[in-house]
Amino acid sequence: MQYRIGVDTGGTFTDVALVSEQTGETFITKVPSTPENSSIGVMNGLKQILSENNISGQDLSFFIHGSTVATNTLLEKKGAKTALITTKGFKDVIEIGRQTRPKLYEFRARRSKPLIQRNLRWELDERINADGEIVKKITENDIQPILKQITENQVESLVICFINSFLNAENEKKVKELILRQNPDLAITLSSDILPEIKEYERTSTATVNGYVMPKMQLYLRDLENALSESGISSDLYIMQSNGGVITTDTAVEMPVRTVLSGPAGGVIAGTDIAKQTGLQNLITIDMGGTSLDTALIENGIPQYTTNSKIDDFPINVPMVEMHTIGSGGGSTAWIDSGGALRVGPHSAGAVPGPVCYGKGGTEPTVSDANAILGRINPDSILGGRMKMDIDNSRKVMKEKIADPLSLSVEEAAEGILRVVNANMVRGIRVISVEKGHDTRDFSLLAFGGAGPLHASDIAKELDSKNIIIPPSPGITCASGMLIADVRHDYVQSYISNTDQLNIDELNTIFEKMQRNAKEALKKQGFSDEKIQLHLSIDLKYKNQAYDLNISLSGNSVHTEAIDQAVKDFHSTHEKIYGFNREDQALETVNARVTSFGMIDKPENKSTASISNQDDTEFKYRKVYFDGQYLDTKIADRDSLLKGNELVGPAIIEQLDSTIVIHPNQKAHTDEYKNLIIENLLA
Numbered sequence: 178m179q180y181r182i183g184v185d186t187g188g189t190f191t192d193v194a195l196v197s198e199q200t201g202e203t204f205i206t207k208v209p210s211t212p213e214n215s216s217i218g219v220m221n222g223l224k225q226i227l228s229e230n231n232i233s234g235q236d237l238s239f240f241i242h243g244s245t246v247a248t249n250t251l252l253e254k255k256g257a258k259t260a261l262i263t264t265k266g267f268k269d270v271i272e273i274g275r276q277t278r279p280k281l282y283e284f285r286a287r288r289s290k291p292l293i294q295r296n297l298r299w300e301l302d303e304r305i306n307a308d309g310e311i312v313k314k315i316t317e318n319d320i321q322p323i324l325k326q327i328t329e330n331q332v333e334s335l336v337i338c339f340i341n342s343f344l345n346a347e348n349e350k351k352v353k354e355l356i357l358r359q360n361p362d363l364a365i366t367l368s369s370d371i372l373p374e375i376k377e378y379e380r381t382s383t384a385t386v387n388g389y390v391m392p393k394m395q396l397y398l399r400d401l402e403n404a405l406s407e408s409g410i411s412s413d414l415y416i417m418q419s420n421g422g423v424i425t426t427d428t429a430v431e432m433p434v435r436t437v438l439s440g441p442a443g444g445v446i447a448g449t450d451i452a453k454q455t456g457l458q459n460l461i462t463i464d465m466g467g468t469s470l471d472t473a474l475i476e477n478g479i480p481q482y483t484t485n486s487k488i489d490d491f492p493i494n495v496p497m498v499e500m501h502t503i504g505s506g507g508g509s510t511a512w513i514d515s516g517g518a519l520r521v522g523p524h525s526a527g528a529v530p531g532p533v534c535y536g537k538g539g540t541e542p543t544v545s546d547a548n549a550i551l552g553r554i555n556p557d558s559i560l561g562g563r564m565k566m567d568i569d570n571s572r573k574v575m576k577e578k579i580a581d582p583l584s585l586s587v588e589e590a591a592e593g594i595l596r597v598v599n600a601n602m603v604r605g606i607r608v609i610s611v612e613k614g615h616d617t618r619d620f621s622l623l624a625f626g627g628a629g630p631l632h633a634s635d636i637a638k639e640l641d642s643k644n645i646i647i648p649p650s651p652g653i654t655c656a657s658g659m660l661i662a663d664v665r666h667d668y669v670q671s672y673i674s675n676t677d678q679l680n681i682d683e684l685n686t687i688f689e690k691m692q693r694n695a696k697e698a699l700k701k702q703g704f705s706d707e708k709i710q711l712h713l714s715i716d717l718k719y720k721n722q723a724y725d726l727n728i729s730l731s732g733n734s735v736h737t738e739a740i741d742q743a744v745k746d747f748h749s750t751h752e753k754i755y756g757f758n759r760e761d762q763a764l765e766t767v768n769a770r771v772t773s774f775g776m777i778d779k780p781e782n783k784s785t786a787s788i789s790n791q792d793d794t795e796f797k798y799r800k801v802y803f804d805g806q807y808l809d810t811k812i813a814d815r816d817s818l819l820k821g822n823e824l825v826g827p828a829i830i831e832q833l834d835s836t837i838v839i840h841p842n843q844k845a846h847t848d849e850y851k852n853l854i855i856e857n858l859l860a
Contacts, residue, residue, distance in 0.1 A: 180232060181239040182412075183659035184219050185440040186210055189467025189508055189531065190627060191218035192834070193226045194656035198238065204230050205653040207627075207834055212527065215246060216401045220408065234409040241659045243417040243440030246397045247390045247433045252489055256389035257333035257364070260297040262323060262352060263381070264340040268298035270381050279490060289490040292389045297330060299323050301339075301352070309344030315351045324359055336388035338368035338381045343671050346373070364391045371432060372494055374768055375671045379485075382492040387434035394433035398426050419497035421446045421480060422665020422774070425702070435495055437488055440655050441471035442498045445480045447658030448623050451648055452478045454850040459620045460646070461610060463602065463636065464655065465629040467508040467545075468525045472606045473500045474615060475623075481609070484669075484716075484727065496667045496772070503605040507545040507628040508532055511579055511594045519583065519590075521598040534571040542579055544598050546571040547591035548631055551802035552810070553838055555831055588802050599632055603639045610640075614753040621646055625654035630837040634855065645855035649815075652834025664775035666698055669768050676717070676744055676764040684735050687769050688713055692733065695773035704775040712774075716767040717747045719759055725767045726750055796828075803827055803841060818847045825858070 178199055185192045187210060195204040206226045211217040219242065227234060250256045261268065271291045280286040301319055304312040327335065335356065342349045346369035353365050366388040372380045402414050416429040419438035429436055444464045452458050452475055460475040474481050483499040485492070504523020508531060511521050521544065530538035532545040534556070548554045549568055556566035572587050580590035610617050617640040624633035625648055633645045648654050668691040672684060692711055699709050711733055718725035728743045728750065744764055752758040801810035808827050815832035818824065823846045826839035830853070837853065839845050845855045 183656040185243040185656040193222040240412040257392040305341040334364040343373040443655040443658035547594040625651035627652040647853040649851040691771040
């Protein structure tokens with residue numbers, strides 16, 4: 178029997194999901210993450226799940242990994258010593274950036290320092306004009322001083338970004354060729370490979386991020402490949418992209434910038450599958466782990482995508498699932514600011530030392546400590562009982578650092594922490610919903626991650642969500658989503674024109690070239706024509722507007738009717754997001770895009786929940802703190818809730834990978850796919 182395995186490395190735990198290709202049966206496990214070397218946690222999780230289910234590594238046909246290496250390298254500023262070669266007069270582009278202030282009302286606000294220091298930014302006297310014609314070529318003599326600088330400064334990674342190279346990459350490719358002759362092992366990033374788009378700052382920034390994280394990502398992935406091979410794993414290693422698609426290890430090594438939201442994207446892909454199962458097509462997803470909360474929006478069963486993102490103030494303009502991340506997780510620490518206000522995050526206790534209740538040396542109260550103190554987490558059930566919790570020490574630290582300074586009881590302090598972190602998360606959710614023109618009352622809340630189901634009811638109340646969905650294995654949802662993701666490649670080419678003066682033949686030529694490249698790439702990966710899907714889109718903006726919107730095109734070629742429809746769609750989308758449009762104004766095209774999919778065969782969704790004729794399940798009870806008082810609360814095992822059972826709160830539902838809180842005046846039931854649906858009782 179053949180199996181597929183997905184591994185998602187988080188800040189606190191590494192999640193593993195294993196699915197049978199024949200039966201669709203899923204197995205899960207969680208192990209502590211190993212921040213000092215993420216591959217150790219990956220291999221620990223792999224060995225554990227194979228051992229628990231008596232499966233051989235030779236039976237694995239597909240291994241996909243959501244990696245945080247690129248993200249953590251960028252956030253922790255632990256990347257390679259990187260240099261930049263650019264056109265004469267443009268070496269300060271990544272420092273000047275845009276005129277927008279990082280924080281509008283903070284006079285002392287400072288931008289993050291560039292990833293490449295100024296003495297490692299070098300200029301060449303080359304030029305390509307706005308029509309893509311080479312005005313000044315590169316010669317071998319031009320780069321001799323730079324070759325010397327590369328050696329003297331022990332440069333580990335090099336970024337090459339020339340003006341207008343998105344129209345003609347010949348000069349960039351020439352410089353790469355000349356440098357590799359003397360430095361064959363040097364990691365080199367070309368902006369024309371990473372982002373062949375207009376906008377010099379964003380292109381330089383995206384290429385810089387790629388170069389900065391490339392050596393570390395390359396070392397990690399090659400080491401992991403070797404470890405898998407030595408363990409007898411027969412499958413190649415595949416990597417999850419930020420856009421929700423799958424790429425090979427070789428592509429991830431060359432373009433690690435495409436993996437900065439690798440793990441969280443898997444959860445959103447799982448959300449699209451859950452939307453089909455439940456018939457609830459509008460979902461807001463919250464993925465709350467130990468370190469952060471990742472939130473995204475699915476409308477009509479389709480995730481929202483963007484090509485304008487930032488990680489730690491650095492623009493990254495590759496296609497990715499539109500997601501907002503904030504420092505609110507189970508390990509987020511609580512503290513009192515200079516004004517005496519209770520704050521939570523963005524600092525985190527991480528995997529080591531972790532929350533105080535984990536007993537690994539933590540000394541700061543965290544969100545997980547608050548949940549444990551209030552009785553919402555069973556101290557004997559974490560990781561199926563393999564991990565015990567120290568509640569007494571949590572109470573002691575909570576009293577000393579939060580409760581006593583604020584003249585509160587320990588329970589009041591803990592509940593205050595939950596209210597603060599929930600408010601933080603609601604503000605983060607509004608960034609991808611309300612601020613994008615969506616009404617949260619039209620959406621259900623899909624909660625996953627180890628901590629998401631603990632907080633879902635409070636968050637849904639603030640958003641006035643229709644209901645709450647908890648997937649069968651919420652703590653492993655990102656890893657599970659990776660197993661149903663398709664191979665995806667994105668292609669882009671800048672094309673500037675007024676829509677009323679558009680040269681249809683010229684635009685079709687651009688699209689045809691990208692489609693041809695897309696098909697060739699997927700066929701090399703073994704996909705037949707029947708398994709290849711291509712989607713065309715175009716970036717549009719009002720004339721003289723700085724930013725654009727991506728609008729889908731129907732069919733595989735461009736015609737007048739398709740452009741007219743795209744113009745109408747742009748106006749309506751602009752009004753939805755910004756509250757107005759200008760239908761009388763001309764539009765400009767910015768970029769032509771092709772998204773290609775290699776469709777992977779997926780295990781069929783089957784109705785798996787057993788039907789129960791019981792009116793209720795026999796429950797244990799314990800005291801749990803809700804809204805200022807302890808209440809007798811039902812404690813149920815997730816596996817005991819069969820289809821047909823209805824559970825009225827207050828209740829706590831426990832399982833290996835998460836804990837679900839059902840508040841008073843709420844009820845929950847299990848659907849045929851084992852999703853738990855939580856609804857408010859009518860007053």
